[in-house]
Amino acid sequence: MDALGALGDPTRRAIFELLAARPRAVGELANELPVSRPAVSQHLKVLKQVSLVTDSAAGTRRLYRVDPRGVHALRDYLDQLWDNALTAYAAAVEREEE
Amino acid sequence: MDALGALGDPTRRAIFELLAARPRAVGELANELPVSRPAVSQHLKVLKQVSLVTDSAAGTRRLYRVDPRGVHALRDYLDQLWDNALTAYAAAVEREEE
DNA sequence: CCATTTGGTAAGTCGACACGAACGGTAAGC
DNA sequence: GCTTACCGTTCGTGTCGACTTACCAAATGG
Numbered sequence: 680m681d682a683l684g685a686l687g688d689p690t691r692r693a694i695f696e697l698l699a700a701r702p703r704a705v706g707e708l709a710n711e712l713p714v715s716r717p718a719v720s721q722h723l724k725v726l727k728q729v730s731l732v733t734d735s736a737a738g739t740r741r742l743y744r745v746d747p748r749g750v751h752a753l754r755d756y757l758d759q760l761w762d763n764a765l766t767a768y769a770a771a772v773e774r775e776e777e
Numbered sequence: 778m779d780a781l782g783a784l785g786d787p788t789r790r791a792i793f794e795l796l797a798a799r800p801r802a803v804g805e806l807a808n809e810l811p812v813s814r815p816a817v818s819q820h821l822k823v824l825k826q827v828s829l830v831t832d833s834a835a836g837t838r839r840l841y842r843v844d845p846r847g848v849h850a851l852r853d854y855l856d857q858l859w860d861n862a863l864t865a866y867a868a869a870v871e872r873e874e875e
Numbered sequence: 876c877c878a879t880t881t882g883g884t885a886a887g888t889c890g891a892c893a894c895g896a897a898c899g900g901t902a903a904g905c
Numbered sequence: 906g907c908t909t910a911c912c913g914t915t916c917g918t919g920t921c922g923a924c925t926t927a928c929c930a931a932a933t934g935g
Contacts, residue, residue: 681787683781683784683785683790684785684786684787685785686781686785687781687782687783687784687785687786688782688785688892688893689782690893690894692781695858695862696858696861698862698865699858699861699862699865700861700865701865701868701869702865702869704911704912705911705912705913706910706911706912714893714894714895715894715895715896716911716912717894717895717896717912717913717914718893718894718895720912720913720914721892721893721894721913721914722893724913724914736901736902738902738903738910738911739901739902739903739909739910739911739912740902740910740911740912741911741912741913744865744866744869745862745863745865745866747862747863747866750859750862750863754855754859757852757855760793760794760797761848761852763794763797763798764793764796764797764843764845764848765843765845765848767796767797767798767799767800767842767843768842768843768845770799771799771800771842786922786923788923788924802881802882803881803882803883804880804881804882812923812924812925813924813925813926814881814882814883815882815883815884815924815925815926815927816923816924816925817882818882818883818884819883819884819922819923819924820923822883834931834932836880836881836932836933837879837880837881837882837931837932837933838880838881838882838932839881839882839883876935877934877935878933878934878935879932879933879934879935880931880932880933880934881930881931881932881933882929882930882931882932883928883929883930883931884927884928884929884930885926885927885928885929886925886926886927886928887924887925887926888923888924888925888926889922889923889924889925890921890922890923890924891920891921891922891923892919892920892921892922893918893919893920893921894917894918894919894920895916895917895918896915896916896917896918897914897915897916898913898914898915898916899912899913899914899915900911900912900913900914901910901911901912901913902909902910902911902912903908903909903910903911904907904908904909904910905906905907905908905909
């Protein structure tokens with residue numbers, strides 16, 4: 680599973696968006712989502728594998744936050760993809776007008 | 778299924794990347810991928826639903842190309858998400874240093 | 876017209892994965 | 906040390922969707 684595939688799941692995307700607002704613990708995330716805490720834990724595990732989030736112990740709780748490394752990598756890849764896509768479209772329009 | 782969910786699938790992403798290089802017909806796409814032609818057709822149907830590609834008849838063939846509308850929408854959404862994520866991370870670091 | 880090429884669709888199978896229940900493990904508070 | 910709170914993991918289950926096979930429709934060219 681890569682980063683884009685991870686964000687493809689609606690629940691994981693919701694978790695990531697919550698963490699994009701501010702760091703939270705697992706229980707807090709589960710409270711704001713219609714899934715159980717273990718489910719949140721599993722999604723966090725996946726997001727961690729693809730370097731989109733990091734965790735740190737804080738007493739009995741565990742704080743999860745966005746990982747800028749994965750964010751930058753994914754953003755760079757997508758920027759390239761958007762550029763290719765729009766360039767190809769412009770080129771196709773150009774051909775059409777001949 | 779939304780746009781991000783659509784690109785979450787590896788095969789669909791491969792199809793989109795091929796179309797991001799240049800417009801192609803269904804058969805051409807299937808030839809360059811390890812899946813059958815009907816599978817490609819089904820993926821194109823999904824990509825079309827989320828406004829990531831458009832199609833146009835060309836004789837007996839059908840040309841698929843990137844749809845700039847969906848690309849712009851998805852890019853804008855993600856840019857916002859990246860901005861939130863990195864801003865929240867910077868704010869967390871700021872707090873940490875106090 | 877008829878054969879060929881190209882695609883979309885329907886039906887069915889199979890694997891992946893999202894989820895909850897149950898259990899164990901670790902840190903704080905009295 | 907015992908309880909409580911919070912979290913990760915494992916297991917089993919159910920469901921969704923990606924894929925192939927087979928069939929059908931439309932456009933081209935002889």
